Amino acid sequence: MTAHYIGLMSGTSLDGVDGVVVAFDLTPKTSVDTSPNKVSMRVLAHQALPFSATLKEELLALNTASHNELHRAALAANALTEVYAQTVQLLLQRTGLTAQDIRAIGAHGQTVRHQPGLHDGVGYTTQLNNPALLAERTGICVVADFRSRDVAAGGQGAPLVPAFHAGVFGNTTHTVAVLNIGGIANISVLTPPHDVMGFDTGPGNALLDHWCQQHTGQAFDNAGAWGQQGQVMHALLTQLLQDAYFQQTPPKSTGRDLFHPAWLNAHLQHFAHAKPVDVQATLTEFTAVTCSADVKRYAADARELIVCGGGALNTALMQRLQANLGATCQVVSSAERGMPPLQVEAAAFAWLAQQTMQGLPGNLPKVTGAKGARILGGIYPA
Secondary structure, X not given: OEEEEEEXXXXXXXXXXXXXXXXXXXXXXXXXXOOOOOOOEEEEEEEEEEOOHHHHHHHHHOOOOOOOHHHXXXXXXXXXXXXXXXXXXXXXXXXXXXXXXXXXXXXXXXXXXXXXXXXXXXXXXXXXXXHHHHHHHHOOOXXXXXXXXXXXXXXXXXXXOHHHHHHHHOOOOOOEEEEEEOOEEEEEEEXXXXXXXXXXXXXXXXXXXXXXXXXXXXXXXXXXXXXXXXXXXHHHHHHHOOOHHHHOOOOOOOOOOOOOHHHHHHHHOOOOOOOHHHHHHHHHHHHHHHHHHHHHHHOOOOOEEXXXXXXXXXXXXXXXXXXXXXXXXXXEEHHHHOOOHHHHHHHHHHHHHHHHHOOOOOOOXXXXXXXXXXXXXXXXXX
């Protein structure tokens, strides 16, 4: 039996929405199956829509405490949902499918705060979204708020994609590492036959994009070309690497709550005369070093590192990952393993939606630290 789902992802990179239509072969299951190549699916279409400058600015501002933020967050969620709805309509047009052909939409929302386990022992994670409005706009059932149940069960609420990575990229003969480089980077370590671990490694593109926007007016460093013109500032790199997050052991997750422009500016106080291009080169190396260090530590026997997310399009970053890992671990784009980098996370949330609709768990307790497997998300009928 084939079922069609739509996955919508807007990540910490804040560059816009990626949406996919996925056809799943729904073989009956009773749990999360992390066996390699057990996710039977085809991506039928992909659509990307950028955020307006105004919406991007507001979403970024809502990552930190500010005036009247409850009101502003509600309106930002509505604006985000309108972009989601536009993405859905474009996907339906591309595929020739109708709303009635789609079983459900998996809509991640926009993370603006992520503080699991903090403050009161439970903490919270907040993804701006209006799934009721999305169901109303599209006439399709919506599954949303995937992370909160895992947090309620004592978990980090992130990352949620390792089970999907295992089903799509896992190998029956050797260990594979999958690195998603969005605003924040996260890694999945897939060890046959069924072992999966994963966590956030730290900053991915967030600081790189911020610095590039501030000093060149460009939203991102295309292929890493600007940063390649600079020199790595090793004293600054050493200082950045001292953050306590990198000494924590998994399960762990992070976000813009920690790695934000003010954090970077605090480190730059001792480097007032640094050239902006050298800072960019250093931030590129920072992401490469933190990601590759975790591959070496937790996936030392991995033969390949499959990279997805926007960072996979940063040629300079991919080269630095390879240089840091050496010849024993091949760094490849997820496109070389059957799925273009900008489709992977959206497809993962389509998969999470179909898990929920089938009454099956979507988290992996070993990854998130939750007390057990949980059915994730709330369902908003069409």
